[in-house]
Amino acid sequence: MNTESVIANASRLVVKVGSSLVTNEGRGLDREAVAAWAAQIAALRKLGKEVVLVSSGAVAEGMARLGWARRPKNMHQLQAAAAVGQMGLVQAYETAFAAHGLATAQILLTHEDMADRERYLNARTTLYTLLQLGVVPIVNENDTVVTDEIRFGDNDTLGALVTNLVEAGALIILTDQRGLYSADPRKHPDARFVDHATAGDPELEAMAGGAGSNVGTGGMLTKIIAAKRAAGSGASTVIASGREPELLVRLAAGESIGTTLHARMAMWSARKRWLVDHLRLRGRLQIDEGAVRALCEDGKSLLPIGVVAVEGEFERGDVVACHDASGREWARGLINYSSSDTRRILRQPSSRIAEILGSSNEPELMHRDNLVVLRAGAGG
Numbered sequence: 001m002n003t004e005s006v007i008a009n010a011s012r013l014v015v016k017v018g019s020s021l022v023t024n025e026g027r028g029l030d031r032e033a034v035a036a037w038a039a040q041i042a043a044l045r046k047l048g049k050e051v052v053l054v055s056s057g058a059v060a061e062g063m064a065r066l067g068w069a070r071r072p073k074n075m076h077q078l079q080a081a082a083a084v085g086q087m088g089l090v091q092a093y094e095t096a097f098a099a100h101g102l103a104t105a106q107i108l109l110t111h112e113d114m115a116d117r118e119r120y121l122n123a124r125t126t127l128y129t130l131l132q133l134g135v136v137p138i139v140n141e142n143d144t145v146v147t148d149e150i151r152f153g154d155n156d157t158l159g160a161l162v163t164n165l166v167e168a169g170a171l172i173i174l175t176d177q178r179g180l181y182s183a184d185p186r187k188h189p190d191a192r193f194v195d196h197a198t199a200g201d202p203e204l205e206a207m208a209g210g211a212g213s214n215v216g217t218g219g220m221l222t223k224i225i226a227a228k229r230a231a232g233s234g235a236s237t238v239i240a241s242g243r244e245p246e247l248l249v250r251l252a253a254g255e256s257i258g259t260t261l262h263a264r265m266a267m268w269s270a271r272k273r274w275l276v277d278h279l280r281l282r283g284r285l286q287i288d289e290g291a292v293r294a295l296c297e298d299g300k301s302l303l304p305i306g307v308v309a310v311e312g313e314f315e316r317g318d319v320v321a322c323h324d325a326s327g328r329e330w331a332r333g334l335i336n337y338s339s340s341d342t343r344r345i346l347r348q349p350s351s352r353i354a355e356i357l358g359s360s361n362e363p364e365l366m367h368r369d370n371l372v373v374l375r376a377g378a379g380g
């Protein structure tokens with residue numbers, strides 16, 4: 001495996017920093033570490049690389065500032081802590097980058113920003129504009145307005161989605177471990193270190209355990225799944241210790257540090273990747289075997305005749321999944337009819353749509369140009 005070129009060859013990088021690192025395991029902002037990452041990112045910029053920083057730590061820093069020892073269970077308290085902590089985070093980054101003459105920008109995203117095509121493209125344009133202006137974007141989830149049901153869940157996922165959004169060449173996940181071990185090293189001190197693997201290899205998911213610290217949320221599993229998502233756009237992922245001196249600069253110089261999860265090649269076009277990156281869908285269609293074959297083997301559009309059942313409520317233009325009777329998702333795409341209309345035309349030939357609905361827009365339920373076939377699963 002060619003190991004040296006991953007970061008050295010990438011001209012645009014996403015660097016994700018976890019809560020326990022930024023906040024010294026919840027004790028409070030680690031300004032020395034923040035200063036060290038800023039210095040390294042400034043050095044990468046001098047090499048001509050563009051960097052987007054995805055930083056966790058708002059809740060952990062908010063808790064420290066509010067004097068809370070235990071993470072609250074109450075959503076509103078979590079949201080309040082995030083609002084307090086985010087101030088500290090961006091202040092620390094602004095000060096650290098200003099020391100190198102670099103301006104910073106705060107970008108707070110929600111799942112809905114990524115799911116809505118127009119907002120997604122707006123976010124992308126803003127990020128590109130900031131990078132062109134030489135500004136370092138600092139991204140986090142907009143914790144104040146999201147609840148458990150609609151959140152990304154963890155910033156490893158957000159890091160991967162941002163990697164795909166800005167079409168970065170690589171994702172670097174900085175954490176409190178050297179990288180991936182064959183088992184959680186906190187519980188299994190004899191675990192074997194994995195220096196290279198292929199992103200998306202199912203064996204990796206079995207190795208990963210949950211979060212190790214009180215302030216981290218995802219653990220290794222979300223990092224492995226993030227690498228699989230990023231690989232969808234051809235980006236490889238490096239998981240490494242944020243405490244390793246000069247880590248980013250050494251990676252850029254071609255040194256092999258941490259765990260590299262290699263992407264094979266981009267699997268989807270930008271538009272199809274946006275479909276794949278939807279984390280929550282409004283609805284699902286159960287399709288029959290003939291429809292699975294038509295979509296997956298023959299590259300055809302989905303017609304109402306192949307639909308057996310409709311779940312959920314959705315509008316024309318929403319992203320909807322297609323699954324078989326066993327529940328396996330085979331494809332997803334933009335649907336041409338609302339859920340109520342789809343229920344009326346399922347199992348019917350397209351020639352009857354106008355008669356049943358009173359009007360007919362398209363003969364297809366999902367046009368092949370607007371759907372993506374998921375041969376190896378939906379990237380997580």
Ligand SMILES: Nc1ncnc2c1ncn2[C@@H]1O[C@H](COP(=O)(O)OP(=O)(O)O)[C@@H](O)[C@H]1O
Pocket residue numbers: 017018019020021056174175176177179180181182183184185186207208209210211212213215216217218219220221
């Ligand atoms: N196979 C594994 N290899 C390395 N670390 C693992 C593994 N499984 C679980 N972990 C745990 O994942 C933790 C890092 O995840 P997390 O606490 O969410 O950190 P972060 O805040 O950096 O996202 C490590 O401290 C470690 O205890």
Ligand SMILES: N[C@@H](CCC(=O)OP(=O)(O)O)C(=O)O
Pocket residue numbers: 017018019020055056057058059060082140141143153154155156215216217218219
């Ligand atoms: N948006 C949250 C991120 C929480 C999170 O995912 O943390 P981590 O597992 O440390 O990356 C925060 O800033 O507290």
